[in-house]
Amino acid sequence: MKVEDFLDNMEDQDHLSSNEQTPLREDAFQLSDAEKIESIKKNVHEILVTLGMDMTDDSLKGTPNRVAKMFVNEIFGGLRPQMKPSASTFENKYKYNEMLVEKNIVLYSTCEHHLLPIVGRAHVAYISNGNVVGLSKMNRIVDYYAKRPQVQERLNIQIVRELQQVLNTEDVACVIDAKHLCVNSRGIRDIDSSTVTGEFGGKFKDPQVKSEFLDYIKLETKF
Numbered sequence: 400m401k402v403e404d405f406l407d408n409m410e411d412q413d414h415l416s417s418n419e420q421t422p423l424r425e426d427a428f429q430l431s432d433a434e435k436i437e438s439i440k441k442n443v444h445e446i447l448v449t450l451g452m453d454m455t456d457d458s459l460k461g462t463p464n465r466v467a468k469m470f471v472n473e474i475f476g477g478l479r480p481q482m483k484p485s486a487s488t489f490e491n492k493y494k495y496n497e498m499l500v501e502k503n504i505v506l507y508s509t510c511e512h513h514l515l516p517i518v519g520r521a522h523v524a525y526i527s528n529g530n531v532v533g534l535s536k537m538n539r540i541v542d543y544y545a546k547r548p549q550v551q552e553r554l555n556i557q558i559v560r561e562l563q564q565v566l567n568t569e570d571v572a573c574v575i576d577a578k579h580l581c582v583n584s585r586g587i588r589d590i591d592s593s594t595v596t597g598e599f600g601g602k603f604k605d606p607q608v609k610s611e612f613l614d615y616i617k618l619e620t621k622f
């Protein structure tokens with residue numbers, strides 16, 4: 400196959416999105432959250448009815464509403480721009496100009512191909528350019544972008560881009576090690592494999608700096 404054909408072919412596959420942005424429609428925020436919950440609730444009800452479930456059963460009758468609220472407020476809550484954490488920075492008074500690593504950040508996301516969980520750890524690092532960000536803000540940024548329908552590559556890039564903007568430096572890196580339940584619990588059903596992605600900006604492209612970061616996080620699989 401010629402390279403051009405291969406690339407065309409890749410573009411045809413919707414799961415290989417080349418865009419760093421979450422593919423949202425222009426009218427994504429026309430409906431209020433309450434209207435979205437109402438609409439999703441009807442659709443979930445319909446799915447369960449189609450599957451043959453008796454929706455008058457006590458245990459099932461609250462499910463459509465529960466799932467709709469969970470989609471809008473929880474697992475896809477990071478689609479709402481107002482949920483973006485305000486990551487205030489402060490001056491690097493102590494002149495710590497070495498690498499700072501926030502490792503083992505717990506990550507729960509949702510695979511956009513199957514709507515099944517992605518569970519893992521993110522490891523984030525930066526080298527200060529005069530500004531410092533509160534440690535917990537890094538966990539919050541990971542969580543915000545994780546709470547969207549995602550592919551791991553895009554999630555990884557979005558985390559790095561956001562921190563680069565907040566810290567006003569290219570020198571940011573993130574490695575994610577995560578299990579995709581779409582691989583572990585269905586389809587190929589490989590319960591042991593996990594997916595590692597990395598995005599290395601600025602100084603982190605330097606092999607020595609990158610290897611210092613990777614040394615700090617020494618990937619131990621902890622799920």
Ligand SMILES: Nc1nc2c(ncn2[C@@H]2O[C@H](COP(=O)(O)OP(=O)(O)OP(=O)(O)O)[C@@H](O)[C@H]2O)c(=O)[nH]1
Nearest residue numbers: 414510511512549550551552579581582585586587
């Ligand atoms: N690159 C990438 N692929 C992912 C991610 N999450 C899931 N996938 C893959 O997306 C692919 C979707 O492929 P399809 O062939 O359309 O779906 P499918 O028939 O359900 O595939 P199987 O999972 O192989 O049964 C699968 O190979 C998934 O493993 C991700 O974060 N990044």
Ligand SMILES: [Zn+2]
Nearest residue numbers: 510512513581
């Ligand atoms: Zn999947």
